[in-house]
Amino acid sequence: xxxVFVNGKxxxxxxxxxxxxxxxxxxxxxxxxxxxxxxxVTAVNVAQIPGLNTLGISFARIDFAPHGGLNPPHTHPRAxxxxxxxxxxxxxxxxxxxxxxxxxRLITKVLNPGDVFVFPVGLIHFQLNVGKTNAVAFxxxxxxxxxxxxxxxxxxxxxxxxxxxF
Amino acid sequence: xxxVFVNGKxxxxxxxxxxxxxxxxxxxxxxxxxxxxxxxVTAVNVAQIPGLNTLGISFARIDFAPHGGLNPPHTHPRAxxxxxxxxxxxxxxxxxxxxxxxxxRLITKVLNPGDVFVFPVGLIHFQLNVGKTNAVAFxxxxxxxxxxxxxxxxxxxxxxxxxxxF
Amino acid sequence: xxxVFVNGKxxxxxxxxxxxxxxxxxxxxxxxxxxxxxxxVTAVNVAQIPGLNTLGISFARIDFAPHGGLNPPHTHPRAxxxxxxxxxxxxxxxxxxxxxxxxxRLITKVLNPGDVFVFPVGLIHFQLNVGKTNAVAFxxxxxxxxxxxxxxxxxxxxxxxxxxxF
Amino acid sequence: xxxVFVNGKxxxxxxxxxxxxxxxxxxxxxxxxxxxxxxxVTAVNVAQIPGLNTLGISFARIDFAPHGGLNPPHTHPRAxxxxxxxxxxxxxxxxxxxxxxxxxRLITKVLNPGDVFVFPVGLIHFQLNVGKTNAVAFxxxxxxxxxxxxxxxxxxxxxxxxxxxF
Amino acid sequence: xxxVFVNGKxxxxxxxxxxxxxxxxxxxxxxxxxxxxxxxVTAVNVAQIPGLNTLGISFARIDFAPHGGLNPPHTHPRAxxxxxxxxxxxxxxxxxxxxxxxxxRLITKVLNPGDVFVFPVGLIHFQLNVGKTNAVAFxxxxxxxxxxxxxxxxxxxxxxxxxxxF
Amino acid sequence: xxxVFVNGKxxxxxxxxxxxxxxxxxxxxxxxxxxxxxxxVTAVNVAQIPGLNTLGISFARIDFAPHGGLNPPHTHPRAxxxxxxxxxxxxxxxxxxxxxxxxxRLITKVLNPGDVFVFPVGLIHFQLNVGKTNAVAFxxxxxxxxxxxxxxxxxxxxxxxxxxxF
Numbered sequence: 001x002x003x004v005f006v007n008g009k010x011x012x013x014x015x016x017x018x019x020x021x022x023x024x025x026x027x028x029x030x031x032x033x034x035x036x037x038x039x040x041v042t043a044v045n046v047a048q049i050p051g052l053n054t055l056g057i058s059f060a061r062i063d064f065a066p067h068g069g070l071n072p073p074h075t076h077p078r079a080x081x082x083x084x085x086x087x088x089x090x091x092x093x094x095x096x097x098x099x100x101x102x103x104x105r106l107i108t109k110v111l112n113p114g115d116v117f118v119f120p121v122g123l124i125h126f127q128l129n130v131g132k133t134n135a136v137a138f139x140x141x142x143x144x145x146x147x148x149x150x151x152x153x154x155x156x157x158x159x160x161x162x163x164x165x166f
Numbered sequence: 167x168x169x170v171f172v173n174g175k176x177x178x179x180x181x182x183x184x185x186x187x188x189x190x191x192x193x194x195x196x197x198x199x200x201x202x203x204x205x206x207v208t209a210v211n212v213a214q215i216p217g218l219n220t221l222g223i224s225f226a227r228i229d230f231a232p233h234g235g236l237n238p239p240h241t242h243p244r245a246x247x248x249x250x251x252x253x254x255x256x257x258x259x260x261x262x263x264x265x266x267x268x269x270x271r272l273i274t275k276v277l278n279p280g281d282v283f284v285f286p287v288g289l290i291h292f293q294l295n296v297g298k299t300n301a302v303a304f305x306x307x308x309x310x311x312x313x314x315x316x317x318x319x320x321x322x323x324x325x326x327x328x329x330x331x332f
Numbered sequence: 333x334x335x336v337f338v339n340g341k342x343x344x345x346x347x348x349x350x351x352x353x354x355x356x357x358x359x360x361x362x363x364x365x366x367x368x369x370x371x372x373v374t375a376v377n378v379a380q381i382p383g384l385n386t387l388g389i390s391f392a393r394i395d396f397a398p399h400g401g402l403n404p405p406h407t408h409p410r411a412x413x414x415x416x417x418x419x420x421x422x423x424x425x426x427x428x429x430x431x432x433x434x435x436x437r438l439i440t441k442v443l444n445p446g447d448v449f450v451f452p453v454g455l456i457h458f459q460l461n462v463g464k465t466n467a468v469a470f471x472x473x474x475x476x477x478x479x480x481x482x483x484x485x486x487x488x489x490x491x492x493x494x495x496x497x498f
Numbered sequence: 499x500x501x502v503f504v505n506g507k508x509x510x511x512x513x514x515x516x517x518x519x520x521x522x523x524x525x526x527x528x529x530x531x532x533x534x535x536x537x538x539v540t541a542v543n544v545a546q547i548p549g550l551n552t553l554g555i556s557f558a559r560i561d562f563a564p565h566g567g568l569n570p571p572h573t574h575p576r577a578x579x580x581x582x583x584x585x586x587x588x589x590x591x592x593x594x595x596x597x598x599x600x601x602x603r604l605i606t607k608v609l610n611p612g613d614v615f616v617f618p619v620g621l622i623h624f625q626l627n628v629g630k631t632n633a634v635a636f637x638x639x640x641x642x643x644x645x646x647x648x649x650x651x652x653x654x655x656x657x658x659x660x661x662x663x664f
Numbered sequence: 665x666x667x668v669f670v671n672g673k674x675x676x677x678x679x680x681x682x683x684x685x686x687x688x689x690x691x692x693x694x695x696x697x698x699x700x701x702x703x704x705v706t707a708v709n710v711a712q713i714p715g716l717n718t719l720g721i722s723f724a725r726i727d728f729a730p731h732g733g734l735n736p737p738h739t740h741p742r743a744x745x746x747x748x749x750x751x752x753x754x755x756x757x758x759x760x761x762x763x764x765x766x767x768x769r770l771i772t773k774v775l776n777p778g779d780v781f782v783f784p785v786g787l788i789h790f791q792l793n794v795g796k797t798n799a800v801a802f803x804x805x806x807x808x809x810x811x812x813x814x815x816x817x818x819x820x821x822x823x824x825x826x827x828x829x830f
Numbered sequence: 831x832x833x834v835f836v837n838g839k840x841x842x843x844x845x846x847x848x849x850x851x852x853x854x855x856x857x858x859x860x861x862x863x864x865x866x867x868x869x870x871v872t873a874v875n876v877a878q879i880p881g882l883n884t885l886g887i888s889f890a891r892i893d894f895a896p897h898g899g900l901n902p903p904h905t906h907p908r909a910x911x912x913x914x915x916x917x918x919x920x921x922x923x924x925x926x927x928x929x930x931x932x933x934x935r936l937i938t939k940v941l942n943p944g945d946v947f948v949f950p951v952g953l954i955h956f957q958l959n960v961g962k963t964n965a966v967a968f969x970x971x972x973x974x975x976x977x978x979x980x981x982x983x984x985x986x987x988x989x990x991x992x993x994x995x996f
Contacts, residue, residue, distance in 0.1 A: 023284075026280050026281075027281070028281075052248075055284065075573060076620070082306060095653070097575055117188055118215055120575075147596075153601075154602045241407060244453065261486040272493070315429045320429075324427045328456075347929060351923075355947055384912075387948065388910060389910050412885040447855045447856075472889065523779045554720070555744050580722070603681075605681065613687065616687075640720040741927055742951065759985070768984045772990075813927045813952070814928060826936055
């Protein structure tokens with residue numbers, strides 16, 4: 001049987017793929033931000049779009065409640081993130097890895113609509129809504145399955161707890 | 167001298183980087199779409215954000231004029247693209263690479279705000295504004311420097327011309 | 333059961349592989365070049381040689397009819413190509429990706445037997461027989477499954493057609 | 499001039515390299531563990547061994563004080579770690595990235611001399627001396643420059659502080 | 665069904681992994697070095713630790729008999745090796761790939777406990793116990809499945825023999 | 831200044847490259863095979879074609895004297911090789927890496943003109959002219975700088991000699 005590929009790996013044959021294999025709808029819909037931290041991440045990766053398999057990229061929408069909606073400090077163990085603000089005002093930042101003297105620097109910026117910011121692979125970063133209105137950002141990540149580790153939850157809320165390690 | 171890195175490659179020392187190295191503003195500003203094809207791509211890659219070096223991702227805003235603004239058939243020789251519609255209605259598609267029988271399939275979809283679509287690395291793709299209003303999309307690409315080849319221009323407008331090859 | 337590998341990935345156990353898994357015959361045989369364009373590509377990739385799996389390389393023979401046999405403008409979405417002329421005289425070239433000013437340059441060369449030329453990944457390229465005899469080239473590609481997109485066919489002959497996008 | 503390489507990248511010519519370019523001494527020497535946390539990491543990466551350039555691996559010795567010497571929760575943003583206990587008894591673990599239900603699992607093990615354990619790339623992990631004697635481990639990391647982020651310090655001790663983000 | 669990953673590839677779900685998937689015991693136990701060459705390699709790779717899948721690293725313990733125990737000239741076709749001496753005195757070395765003039769240089773060093781040495785990917789290397797006692801080393805390799813080719817055996821002892829090729 | 835690329839890395843600007851940067855002539859010319867082993871390898875890699883930089887492929891012509899011209903057992907530490915016979919009859923083979931039982935298998939084949947064979951990365955392989963005429967092969971390698979290690983010379987002829995290690 002002849003071997004055919006869409007994107008370099010066996011998957012569906014190109015004879016079989018449809019637009020649906022490369023599509024995900026609804027990132028225009030505001031998400032509920034009434035969680036404890038006041039943010040909501042809608043991830044669009046290979047689990048939502050099978051056609052992303054082997055293609056090294058994924059996407060997300062992040063909604064923030066007014067007055068302090070927070071996407072709390074987290075890392076993506078397998079991806080860099082590039083983010084654009086769609087609506088509202090975000091205070092964002094990442095912490096460098098340990099410097100030669102053991103210290104860490106916090107690199108921050110206030111972002112307004114249309115501002116783009118980069119969070120390098122594996123570094124702890126956050127986004128905080130410092131405006132009076134909802135905020136919305138789109139983000140793209142350099143992996144079909146970037147993973148996410150929410151630091152506080154992973155440290156204080158792991159099962160069993162890790163807290164004694166601090 | 168101790169060696170320190172931000173993102174895995176020598177570059178600036180983390181002691182020296184600033185938020186500016188990871189920042190680009192202004193993707194909220196509508197672009198002029200009065201070009202011949204009625205579209206305008208604002209690229210944000212390692213040439214605009216030096217901190218993207220080695221990080222394998224970049225970004226773009228695409229503006230489309232009403233009634234047929236077109237981002238004409240093109241490829242990115244080094245990247246997959248993931249796109250989200252921000253405003254308007256786009257008819258988008260890509261052409262598969264040659265099938266076993268030599269044919270090519272055109273995979274298309276009409277996208278509305280919030281719809282996400284993937285264009286696999288190296289495949290010819292386009293976006294067309296089929297609505298009566300401006301359209302805007304954000305796109306992310308899986309390379310710090312994806313490159314772009316506008317097919318018609320590369321084929322018919324290269325210097326010297328390639329046209330006789332068809 | 334103990335896990336054994338030939339080339340870094342599960343596949344056949346080395347106890348089971350034979351020379352046949354790494355072999356393909358017949359690239360010395362002239363191919364029929366009576367097609368519309370006057371060329372014929374015989375591809376030898378992972379579909380023909382299963383032992384190429386994960387090894388990042390493949391091969392091809394290209395035959396050209398005299399007086400204008402053409403391997404028409406095409407791209408390989410996942411591979412660079414390196415070609416050597418075996419017989420005849422070829423006029424070859426590739427088009428750069430869009431320059432900063434939006435233009436594209438056509439880089440060309442007339443190749444005689446023994447001449448080697450490189451076509452970088454994803455760029456549009458072609459080979460044309462400008463001699464009075466048959467021409468033959470061997471080419472190698474930096475992927476086990478490079479893919480090919482014949483530009484004119486993909487653009488004008490896709491099913492459904494893409495032609496209106498120009 | 500002819501181009502020669504040791505390991506695939508321009509660097510020193512093989513005519514010029516010496517054993518010193520691939521050597522680092524002294525990992526047998528016990529380190530001072532009288533720090534606040536009672537551990538001491540001696541890193542051996544491309545900054546110590548220039549010949550590691552492009553080779554994708556590095557090494558470390560970790561010393562732990564008796565009765566609770568701790569290598570506190572940290573991540574390596576660019577590497578997986580494989581560790582072997584040389585002396586003493588360690589309680590080690592890592593936290594999975596967020597599960598589908600938002601939770602994180604803590605995967606732990608008590609390690610004795612000769613035990614090997616793996617900490618996947620980017621995941622938060624720790625090692626704790628639960629014995630009455632010094633403990634020593636060797637670790638290898640899948641990057642010439644893995645980086646390290648000590649979570650508590652990065653979160654609570656960054657300059658400026660990140661603490662309000664929790 | 666939702667898709668979850670431990671280390672970036674489908675495998676076990678994080679809900680299912682246990683510490684056992686990342687663990688291998690017993691590298692503290694001296695191995696029998698009464699073989700013909702007087703050495704014994706205990707490999708710990710993805711065949712022993714399934715959790716290493718996709719993580720690009722593995723480990724080994726090497727035991728050497730006194731007075732000439734030898735890990736004879738070999739290569740790892742898919743990995744660089746970094747080695748630390750735990751006990752005894754080793755004379756180690758690697759041979760550069762062919763220089764521009766066709767020669768090969770032998771880069772050697774006598775290593776004592778705590779000394780670290782690097783053997784670049786694919787190069788022929790060896791370790792020889794030049795002390796009067798047992799010697800032990802730990803080594804890490806930059807592949808989950810590095811492979812090993814013992815030169816003399818592969819050349820003189822292959823089935824069928826390769827010897828006539830010299 | 832705007833940043834432009836030919837093939838994904840800074841190099842020459844596309845405004846500056848010429849066909850010469852991607853070209854190497856003369857692989858049609860028979861080489862002198864009067865060396866001790868009766869073969870002659872003409873390598874065409876990034877040292878000969880600067881445009882190959884970052885593109886992951888290179889090329890070679892191999893000439894064999896009649897009645898036993900030999901490209902003796904060697905490895906490429908950083909590349910897989912795919913070979914096609916242009917003229918003559920070759921007996922070729924590679925040795926598997928050590929099997930689970932410690933043995934190595936020799937995989938061989940007699941190749942005639944037009945036959946293609948694959949030698950996986952890092953494995954010891956050879957080609958022997960078993961015909962009465964000159965033989966010629968073209969080979970491509972999956973690295974811009976594959977390196978070569980001639981086993982006998984590296985083992986018996988290194989400076990200083992490695993021979994005592996056997």
